[in-house]
Amino acid sequence: MTTQQDIGDAAATAEDPYAAIGELGTAPLWRYYGSVLPKQPEPRAVPYLWRYAALRPYLLRFLEELSLEEAERRVLMLLNPALQDPPATTTTLYAGLQIIGPGETAQAHRHTSNAFRYVIEGSGAYTTVNGERVHMHPGDLLLTPNWHWHDHYHEGDDPMVWLDALDYPLTTNCLDVNFFELYGERSQKSSVPDDLSSRQFIHGQLSPAWEVAHTEASPVGNYPWAETRRAFDAIADDAVGTEAEGILLEYKNPITGGPVLPTMGCRVSRLRPGFRGAAVRRTSSAIYHVVHGSGVAQVGDVQLDWNEKDVFAVPPWHRFELRNDSDTEDAFLFSFTNEPVLRALGFFREDLPDASGAS
Numbered sequence: 461m462t463t464q465q466d467i468g469d470a471a472a473t474a475e476d477p478y479a480a481i482g483e484l485g486t487a488p489l490w491r492y493y494g495s496v497l498p499k500q501p502e503p504r505a506v507p508y509l510w511r512y513a514a515l516r517p518y519l520l521r522f523l524e525e526l527s528l529e530e531a532e533r534r535v536l537m538l539l540n541p542a543l544q545d546p547p548a549t550t551t552t553l554y555a556g557l558q559i560i561g562p563g564e565t566a567q568a569h570r571h572t573s574n575a576f577r578y579v580i581e582g583s584g585a586y587t588t589v590n591g592e593r594v595h596m597h598p599g600d601l602l603l604t605p606n607w608h609w610h611d612h613y614h615e616g617d618d619p620m621v622w623l624d625a626l627d628y629p630l631t632t633n634c635l636d637v638n639f640f641e642l643y644g645e646r647s648q649k650s651s652v653p654d655d656l657s658s659r660q661f662i663h664g665q666l667s668p669a670w671e672v673a674h675t676e677a678s679p680v681g682n683y684p685w686a687e688t689r690r691a692f693d694a695i696a697d698d699a700v701g702t703e704a705e706g707i708l709l710e711y712k713n714p715i716t717g718g719p720v721l722p723t724m725g726c727r728v729s730r731l732r733p734g735f736r737g738a739a740v741r742r743t744s745s746a747i748y749h750v751v752h753g754s755g756v757a758q759v760g761d762v763q764l765d766w767n768e769k770d771v772f773a774v775p776p777w778h779r780f781e782l783r784n785d786s787d788t789e790d791a792f793l794f795s796f797t798n799e800p801v802l803r804a805l806g807f808f809r810e811d812l813p814d815a816s817g818a819s
């Protein structure tokens with residue numbers, strides 16, 4: 461029989477006490493300060509850019525070769541080179557490019573993860589979200605908040621492509637809280653007038669008083685590009701905007717005034733010709749989609765040259781500087797971040813260079 465005394469003796473005489481405590485499922489903190497308490501964030505994700513012009517032909521090829529009965533969703537996940545398994549675009553955010561062809565349906569399901577779509581090309585598709593058909597046009601932002609049923613249907617003539625965004629790297633890879641369920645039928649029936657939520661809330665200062673917040677998420681199904689465009693047009697030509705991202709507009713939850721989803725905030729910015737942003741550093745991570753124009757993002761040591769419809773990832777705590785190199789054309793960038801999560805938990809930090817230009 462092993463006594464307490466024997467165990468004490470073994471510990472006192474063990475040739476390699478580090479190996480011995482390892483066998484007992486422990487590790488010495490004093491050898492792990494660098495990984496447990498780094499001086500500053502050391503994200504595994506790297507700055508990276510996905511070229512739309514290179515990916516689009518493959519989307520079209522899979523449209524030809526793979527049915528939605530087989531694929532369920534025909535999506536090319538945008539994987540950060542440092543986050544292949546489990547797959548993710550940044551540590552807590554995911555983006556993918558989804559293509560759907562005329563007449564196709566992507567079957568109804570729901571999941572814990574919040575999601576949204578940002579439409580890149582095509583028209584004639586809609587997503588049904590908890591019984592509301594939400595129609596898509598290029599530049600529209602469509603929400604499918606946590607645990608909302610959603611299926612996609614395309615009744616147009618040309619392929620449709622959109623950017624998918626989900627917070628599953630947070631819910632699945634970090635927190636292990638994701639549930640997923642298929643709907644009983646392939647598609648939901650329409651149960652309210654099409655696009656009702658967007659039409660009800662579009663007037664901004666006059667919102668329906670009986671609509672109260674049921675969840676953290678915005679009740680708006682679609683934030684259409686036509687409204688985004690009007691919002692930009694209403695801003696004075698000489699407005700300075702933000703130092704880092706120019707004329708920056710934030711998509712709002714009309715009930716709370718907060719971000720559109722509890723885990724992901726969405727913005728769109730207009731960079732005037734020749735715009736050069738201040739080099740900002742934030743604890744949030746971000747994914748950008750180029751709506752229009754071309755330019756440069758310097759992210760830490762990496763220079764990303766972006767063109768129309770490209771997507772790029774900005775990991776936390778990298779110095780980030782945006783430029784519109786055109787002398788004549790505005791650039792428009794759609795972006796989303798995990799800032800709402802960080803703000804809710806008190807972890808958001810932002811560091812702009814001081815006015816002298818020193819960082």
Ligand code: GTQ
Nearest residue numbers: 533535556558610624626
């Ligand atoms: O369209 O519902 O890119 O559930 C990943 C998971 C898209 C979708 C994705 C999804 C969807």
